[in-house]
Amino acid sequence: MNHKFRCACPITSALDILGDKWILVIIKQMLIEDKRTFKDFTESDEAIATNILSSKLKCLEEFDIITKKQLPDNKKTNLYLLTEKGLALTPIIVELSIWSDENVRALNSIMRDSPEIEVLKSDKNAFIKMIIDTYKVKTENLI
Amino acid sequence: MNHKFRCACPITSALDILGDKWILVIIKQMLIEDKRTFKDFTESDEAIATNILSSKLKCLEEFDIITKKQLPDNKKTNLYLLTEKGLALTPIIVELSIWSDENVRALNSIMRDSPEIEVLKSDKNAFIKMIIDTYKVKTENLI
């Protein structure tokens, strides 16, 4: 797979990787919903089809945003984990959640509350660090 | 047009609107490349097709992220301008540019330099405010 970039713009180039319906949803599921296995993802609210999931995971792996690992005591279940490059997407996820809370809520009647949003807004950097640290603690003993 | 949201997650709902190849590219072009007219967009480096542009602009208008205005002395040329809801996407654009500078540059050999990136990183909030204020100054006298 050799990805093509549209032009020399850094923002457009980021969107050449992240700009689709599923990539950032998968990152979010890994980062804050503890999704780690193929099955975890298929069971999520977003209900991604297995063929799409398979191709997107492959793509994320090629960009080194995630890595695929095996548990030492289980040859069947693969673990998909965020790399540093993937964890560096946390600020984008955080900004998406703020914008959504303020601008999309009114359009989606079933949108769930974000009780932590005020804490988040009061100190974004601390919140981002907390999410990343929590992820690392949760995953460091898995492999 | 009645948009469908995948689920109750605020982040996924944001991506139901923003998660595609073109939407955030168009926002970026308006916000920092002074693109305002249909022609402006078609002449950009990203070279969007006119039918796609037309449908995306319509979509952005329906979500109240942009507004379409006419110059009083020109009945042909339409101006597309960001609303407050659209300007509130600036932090997302800024985070995309930081992530890209640090993580995509190595993959895209033709990516242009971002000389302002260090200024940006040293005070994100000030940079975001500057972008928004500059946009408002540039556009307030157009209509």
Next chain:
DNA sequence: AATATTGCTTGCAAATTGAAAGTAATTATA
């Protein structure tokens, strides 16, 4: 009055997405 420009729309081919079913390897259960 003739030409060029702007802002689209239409038609069609190519690519992507998605639902459903199938498969192979591994693990759990009777």
Next chain:
DNA sequence: TATAATTACTTTCAATTTGCAAGCAATATT
């Protein structure tokens, strides 16, 4: 140990989206 269930996919095919090219109507320019 045999059977069933689970996981992680792949395949097939239909539906949707994207993209190129051409066309067109209204307005602006020469």
